[in-house]
Amino acid sequence: MYLLIPAAGVGKRMGSDRNKLLLEVRSQTILAWTLLAAQAADQISWIGIISQPIDWPDFKSILANLPLTKPVELIIGGSTRQESVYNGLQALPTAAEQVLIHDGARCLVTPDLLNSCAQAIRQCSGLIAAVPVKDTIKVVDESGIIQSTPDRSHLWAAQTPQGFNVELLKQCHAEGVRQGWEVTDDAALFEKCGIEVRIVQGEETNLKITTPQDLAIAEFILTSRSSSK
Ligand SMILES: Nc1ccn([C@@H]2O[C@H](COP(=O)(O)OP(=O)(O)OP(=O)(O)O)[C@@H](O)[C@H]2O)c(=O)n1
Numbered sequence: 001m002y003l004l005i006p007a008a009g010v011g012k013r014m015g016s017d018r019n020k021l022l023l024e025v026r027s028q029t030i031l032a033w034t035l036l037a038a039q040a041a042d043q044i045s046w047i048g049i050i051s052q053p054i055d056w057p058d059f060k061s062i063l064a065n066l067p068l069t070k071p072v073e074l075i076i077g078g079s080t081r082q083e084s085v086y087n088g089l090q091a092l093p094t095a096a097e098q099v100l101i102h103d104g105a106r107c108l109v110t111p112d113l114l115n116s117c118a119q120a121i122r123q124c125s126g127l128i129a130a131v132p133v134k135d136t137i138k139v140v141d142e143s144g145i146i147q148s149t150p151d152r153s154h155l156w157a158a159q160t161p162q163g164f165n166v167e168l169l170k171q172c173h174a175e176g177v178r179q180g181w182e183v184t185d186d187a188a189l190f191e192k193c194g195i196e197v198r199i200v201q202g203e204e205t206n207l208k209i210t211t212p213q214d215l216a217i218a219e220f221i222l223t224s225r226s227s228s229k
């Protein structure tokens with residue numbers, strides 16, 4: 001299975017002065033943890049890291065120090081995640097029929113989840129890992145007044161991996177460019193084009209490292225994993 005890793009962000013919400021994927025948790029960069037999970041997932045056979053050329057010297061040194069046996073390519077990213085994935089899709093080898101997309105910032109993903117998404121995407125056109133929402137969610141207007149409380153049984157928090165038929169995803173991205181759609185994940189493009197996307201049970205620990213608090217949580221999760229080995 002082909003895996004694209006969007007890794008071309010800057011990490012504004014992290015407040016970092018460089019790509020947050022270069023920050024370390026338990027002595028490895030966030031990007032390195034994500035790559036180690038991809039290496040350990042036996043269903044993944046090719047990895048494309050979508051990234052900014054300014055980060056390439058650091059990314060190449062991370063790659064040189066990891067025990068990776070799978071082919072890895074660096075692909076030039078865009079100014080939004082959506083543009084980055086668009087570029088990644090154009091750079092896929094022509095043999096790629098399905099693709100998994102997994103955020104570099106979700107470095108706690110397990111190889112099991114990558115493998116189960118890779119197997120499931122062979123049976124459908126689109127899927128995402130997601131977890132049921134635990135909180136009561138409020139829809140609030142601009143003046144801070146609650147408008148409604150959606151039924152939680154229909155609410156899921158989207159994660160990655162997200163998996164797609166490559167041709168369909170390329171068409172949905174092209175339609176997104178034509179229509180000027182701005183979305184935060186690839187499933188949203190499928191939804192807007194009226195194509196079904198399935199849910200695969202995600203993992204509570206598969207958080208996206210977004211703010212400094214997430215770094216502390218990731219440290220805790222990785223420490224618990226290493227002490228339970
Ligand atoms: N132009 C962009 C923006 C984001 N990403 C990637 O998409 C993933 C999810 O994005 P997010 O967590 O929002 O990362 P940043 O854009 O770096 O963070 P922020 O929004 O806080 O600036 C990350 O792995 C990030 O590197 C990307 O490939 N290209």
Ligand SMILES: C[C@](O)(CO)[C@H](O)COP(=O)(O)O
Pocket residue numbers: 081103157158159160184185186208210
């Ligand atoms: C794709 C994603 O990780 C799913 O949770 C997420 O949408 C990425 O962007 P966000 O802007 O941080 O939500």
